[in-house]
Amino acid sequence: EAQVTQNPRYLITVTGKKLTVTCSQNMNHEYMSWYRQDPGLGLRQIYYSMNVEVTDKGDVPEGYKVSRKEKRNFPLILESPSPNQTSLYFCASSTPTGTEKLFFGSGTQLSVL
């Protein structure tokens, strides 16, 4: 089954404790992206990747890192999380243009205390 898998589904952490949210897709998509969803703001793009070893900043990259060492995986790293990064995070993937149909993961609800 074609899918984007994110883990964990829920995460509670404390300020400053490094964490990683994993994302994996099985559709051989070149394009992958991370979004955060906050009430009333829709989804805002954090980082995206057009292919292996190619990543670019989205609208709200501050405080986040990503890597794309393999085509299927695109982890999101918070080196020193802060409370303003409490949010619902989604990973998505797509065919090369990155702008047609996006396939989304089920989301990761992060709370930073």
Next chain:
Amino acid sequence: AQSVTQLDSHVSVSEGTPVLLRCNYSSSYSPSLFWYVQHPNKGLQLLLKYTTGATLVKGINGFEAEFKKSETSFHLTKPSAHMSDAAEYFCVVRFKAAGNKLTFGGGTRVLVKP
């Protein structure tokens, strides 16, 4: 600057009555337009899209949307709401002049009353 505005943050309808979700965009260029739906505790799913051609677009689950360039709108409609339509809906716009970047509206939460 390009932007997307969903005019209603919440819409409440009775089962069997029409649904209208409004979306306006701001751009000097013709965009590509999408509607996504998000059911509780799920990721987003594409409902329909407009790129070129016919301005009335039909999607899944009985939804359709009409692109009106003169009004810079892309409203989503469904003739008869079903309980399973309760979800959050996002209007999404791609502006080619902005490097094909996707911009999401703020979302409209739909409540369907029995």
